[in-house]
Amino acid sequence: QTVCVVGLGYIGLPTAAILASHGHDVIGVDVNPRHVDEVNEGRVPFIEPDLETVVAGAVARGRLHAQAHMPWADAYIVAVPTPFADTYDVDPRHIKAAAEAIAPQLRGGELIILESTSPPGLTEQMGQYILDARPDLTLEPGEHNTLYLAHCPERVLPGRVMIEIVDNDRIIGGVTDEAAIKARDLYATFCKGELLITDARTAEMAKLVENSYRDVNIAFANELSIISDRLGIDVWELIELANHHPRVNILQPGPGVGGHCIAVDPWFIVAAAPEEAKLVRLAREVNDAKPDFVLEKVMSKAAKFREPVIAALGIAFKADIDDLRESPSKAIVERLAGEVEHAKLLIAEPNVDALPSSLADRPNVELASVEDAIERADIVLVLVDHHEFKTLDRELLAEKIVVDTKGLWR
Numbered sequence: 001q002t003v004c005v006v007g008l009g010y011i012g013l014p015t016a017a018i019l020a021s022h023g024h025d026v027i028g029v030d031v032n033p034r035h036v037d038e039v040n041e042g043r044v045p046f047i048e049p050d051l052e053t054v055v056a057g058a059v060a061r062g063r064l065h066a067q068a069h070m071p072w073a074d075a076y077i078v079a080v081p082t083p084f085a086d087t088y089d090v091d092p093r094h095i096k097a098a099a100e101a102i103a104p105q106l107r108g109g110e111l112i113i114l115e116s117t118s119p120p121g122l123t124e125q126m127g128q129y130i131l132d133a134r135p136d137l138t139l140e141p142g143e144h145n146t147l148y149l150a151h152c153p154e155r156v157l158p159g160r161v162m163i164e165i166v167d168n169d170r171i172i173g174g175v176t177d178e179a180a181i182k183a184r185d186l187y188a189t190f191c192k193g194e195l196l197i198t199d200a201r202t203a204e205m206a207k208l209v210e211n212s213y214r215d216v217n218i219a220f221a222n223e224l225s226i227i228s229d230r231l232g233i234d235v236w237e238l239i240e241l242a243n244h245h246p247r248v249n250i251l252q253p254g255p256g257v258g259g260h261c262i263a264v265d266p267w268f269i270v271a272a273a274p275e276e277a278k279l280v281r282l283a284r285e286v287n288d289a290k291p292d293f294v295l296e297k298v299m300s301k302a303a304k305f306r307e308p309v310i311a312a313l314g315i316a317f318k319a320d321i322d323d324l325r326e327s328p329s330k331a332i333v334e335r336l337a338g339e340v341e342h343a344k345l346l347i348a349e350p351n352v353d354a355l356p357s358s359l360a361d362r363p364n365v366e367l368a369s370v371e372d373a374i375e376r377a378d379i380v381l382v383l384v385d386h387h388e389f390k391t392l393d394r395e396l397l398a399e400k401i402v403v404d405t406k407g408l409w410r
């Protein structure tokens with residue numbers, strides 16, 4: 001079977017590589033020529049453990065090939081970005097472009113799977129984009145010109161993608177029952193988890209609900225941290241104690257919620273049901289406001305110094321990754337650099353070699369080793385629980401003012 005994977009990013013490329021290593025002939029399509037070239041050389045344009053080995057092997061055996069133009073294939077897997085527009089509703093432009101590129105290639109009988117995170121209805125909308133371009137085709141099953149359309153959301157955790165892509169259970173949402181069965185048969189060739197069949201809308205919603213569940217739980221933890229601060233209680237001890245109850249499992253507070261999934265997906269639910277999605281919206285607002293609380297805390301400490309030196313530990317969006325996108329820690333540091341007068345900011349981020357331009361261009365900001373940053377600082381601000389910080393010599397912190405948003409050094 002020839003499978004075409006559209007979009008060779010964090011999800012598309014691992015999926016293409018795994019399919020190729022399970023006997024499929026895979027063509028990866030990407031609009032970025034640099035991505036295409038790198039993949040054809042067996043390289044990966046971002047960090048993900050074990051991915052490069054599988055990509056290089058598949059390319060060397062001739063099973064995986066990348067190109068810019070859309071080919072014909074028995075099955076298409078679409079994994080392009082679905083960002084939100086200003087209104088918090090989805091911006092479907094990449095889905096539309098993919099659909100319009102696939103449409104002219106189709107002969108009837110093909111399976112088309114949308115993996116990108118989608119608000120309820122987007123899979124059907126993608127089908128409509130295709131049918132608008134190809135009125136000679138149909139979604140009605142059993143005809144010579146039938147297209148089989150399904151939504152199979154990805155649920156892999158960055159950093160564990162190559163394990164989770166095979167081991168996780170998968171939700172398979174067919175626009176028709178026949179499409180769901182065809183999609184299930186394709187995933188069965190590489191997926192060891194359970195393959196759970198439903199309709200496309202429920203599958204779309206299930207993915208959004210999983211990430212919202214986590215967002216609501218983290219918002220609860222973040223609110224508890226603010227309440228505990230007011231009441232003079234150690235929130236980490238509090239949560240640890242409460243979690244001993246067999247039916248309680250509170251997540252951890254932090255400087256806010258980042259990444260491109262948990263901080264985005266709940267908004268699709270809010271956009272789809274604005275009147276009803278009260279708790280989902282409030283959780284987003286609580287998590288988005290957490291950086292303000294951290295900022296105020298640091299500013300009140302900094303006010304005691306004429307020229308405060310602040311060591312900021314971590315700017316990634318979570319522990320032990322190099323991903324700075326949608327990072328609340330990075331946003332906090334940017335605001336500190338702009339808003340605290342005469343402050344000097346020393347940033348320790350062991351996972352990057354250089355600061356992003358939003359920070360690098362500022363005269364009062366410097367990338368430093370964690371030891372150097374702490375030694376020179378008046379205030380030490382912990383923003384990410386990277387493993388390098390956990391094992392630090394506590395002697396370094398004597399006489400420092402510490403603002404610890406991750407409860408590392410309790």
Ligand code: SAJ
Nearest residue numbers: 155156157210211218251252254257258259261262317318
């Ligand atoms: N965070 C906390 N406290 C916690 C856990 C996380 O503040 O107790 C913060 C993190 O620091 C980070 C953000 O939340 O800023 C998100 O991190 P994460 O590790 O919870 O999730 P992501 O965004 O890396 O990946 C999530 C995963 N979804 C779930 O666990 C339900 C992953 O399985 C999904 O595939 C991914 O979103 C996605 O692509 O949707």
